[in-house]
Amino acid sequence: MSIDAPIQPAENQPAENQPAENQPAENQPAENQPAENQPAAARVIDGHKVYGSGDTEIRALDGVTVDFGQGRFTAIMGPSGSGKSTLMHCAAGLDNLTSGSAYIGDTELGSLSDRDLTLLRREQIGFVFQAFNLLPTLTAIENVNLPLTLANRKADAGWLDQIITSTGIGDRLDHRPNELSGGQQQRVAIARALVSRPSIVFADEPTGNLDSVTGGEVLDFLREAVDDLGQTLVLVTHDASAAARADRVLFLADGQIVDQIDQPSADAIFDRIKELGG
Ligand code: ADP
Ligand code: MG
Numbered sequence: 423m424s425i426d427a428p429i430q431p432a433e434n435q436p437a438e439n440q441p442a443e444n445q446p447a448e449n450q451p452a453e454n455q456p457a458e459n460q461p462a463a464a465r466v467i468d469g470h471k472v473y474g475s476g477d478t479e480i481r482a483l484d485g486v487t488v489d490f491g492q493g494r495f496t497a498i499m500g501p502s503g504s505g506k507s508t509l510m511h512c513a514a515g516l517d518n519l520t521s522g523s524a525y526i527g528d529t530e531l532g533s534l535s536d537r538d539l540t541l542l543r544r545e546q547i548g549f550v551f552q553a554f555n556l557l558p559t560l561t562a563i564e565n566v567n568l569p570l571t572l573a574n575r576k577a578d579a580g581w582l583d584q585i586i587t588s589t590g591i592g593d594r595l596d597h598r599p600n601e602l603s604g605g606q607q608q609r610v611a612i613a614r615a616l617v618s619r620p621s622i623v624f625a626d627e628p629t630g631n632l633d634s635v636t637g638g639e640v641l642d643f644l645r646e647a648v649d650d651l652g653q654t655l656v657l658v659t660h661d662a663s664a665a666a667r668a669d670r671v672l673f674l675a676d677g678q679i680v681d682q683i684d685q686p687s688a689d690a691i692f693d694r695i696k697e698l699g700g
Contacts, residue, residue: 461527462489463622463654464513469522471508471677482508483519484677490622495648495655497665497686499695500674506658507626509674513656514547514624515539527621544573548615548623552630554607556599556614562606563595566613577617588650589613589643605636612640616647622654623647629664641667662691673698 471483482505490496490513498506511517513524515531524531526546531539556565566585570577586592589609599607608628615623625644629637645667647653657668665671666688673681675698683690 460492462525463492463494463527464490464656465525466509466513466519467523467525469509469512469519469524471505471512471517472520481677483512483522486522486674486677486679488513488672488679490654490656492621492654493648493652494670495645495657495668497668497671498656498658498674499660499662499665499671499691504674505677506674508677510624510626510656510658514549514622515543516549544569545618546621548618548620550608550611550615550623550625550628552627554599554604554611554631556607556610558599561596561598562591562602562610565599565610566591566595566617568614569618573618575618578619581619582617584651585613585616588646603636604632605640608632608636608640609643612643612647616651616653620653622656624656624658626658627660628657629659629661637661637664662688662695665691 466486466488469483469486470481473480473482484505486505486509488509498509500506508517512519515524515526515534518532526542529542531542534542556562557568560568563586564571566582567577586595589612591606591609591613594602594606594610599610602610608631612625612628615625623644628644629640632640641657641664644655644657648655648669655668657664659665666686668686670682670684671686671691672679673694680698681694683694
């Protein structure tokens with residue numbers, strides 16, 4: 423996967439001002455919003471992803487069906503090689519399924535041209551990776567604004583303020599990444615993921631390069647983005663205490679969803695990992 427896939431250059435993207443969509447979602451706790459009443463932010467239906475063929479064939483995804491409901495925080499766990507990143511990449515349009523379908527809202531990703539897929543990713547999906555992937559020559563605020571700059575859009579000032587305040591990077595905005603700690607860099611990356619008010623944010627082991635205290639702060643912030651901003655979030659993690667912050671945790675093994683826990687506790691997650699032999 424190319425690390426800059428989510429933020430490729432703009433192709434004449436019209437500047438759009440949609441104040442209503444730039445307001446933080448209020449009164450949208452997940453428990454007040456039964457999944458049946460609204461489309462999922464993202465869905466995969468009978469997703470298969472096969473690498474190679476014959477003796478070397480790897481079924482990275484082997485019939486995965488999953489909904490990521492709006493305003494919900496889902497964690498994905500499973501042993502190394504179980505297909506977590508592949509599921510995330512296919513659900514987010516960074517990679518394509520071998521068979522089955524992936525939707526963002528009502529849009530089936532396999533039906534889109536490369537250009538439309540790029541635009542959809544830029545406008546509707548936020549990404550946070552383990553390696554923060556900030557551009558070293560840009561300041562923190564320039565990195566945060568990059569997705570909008572590439573699309574010839576301007577950030578909604580109120581929304582930008584809110585993201586900067588809640589990520590706590592306000593006094594670091596003019597610094598370049600090499601002048602920031604790992605935790606600060608990841609906060610900038612998260613602010614960048616949120617700036618376009620995406621319908622879903624995918625985070626693949628975002629605390630993997632952080633110490634546990636800093637990682638905990640980043641995870642708390644992601645939880646707040648769900649609770650306070652109505653953000654839909656999918657978090658891939660190895661860490662039971664990270665997954666315990668989610669509304670639901672899915673367990674992958676050999677490319678299949680083998681279990682799930684709603685409102686998980688860290689203890690319940692540990693027990694399940696032991697049972698699954700992870
Ligand atoms: P996880 O994120 O859970 O560690 P991945 O989704 O990265 O797992 O990988 C799932 C399986 O697919 C693994 O067996 C991995 O080796 C394989 N795989 C992932 N990407 C590729 C690729 N580009 N080419 C071949 N095999 C791959
Ligand atoms: Mg992975």
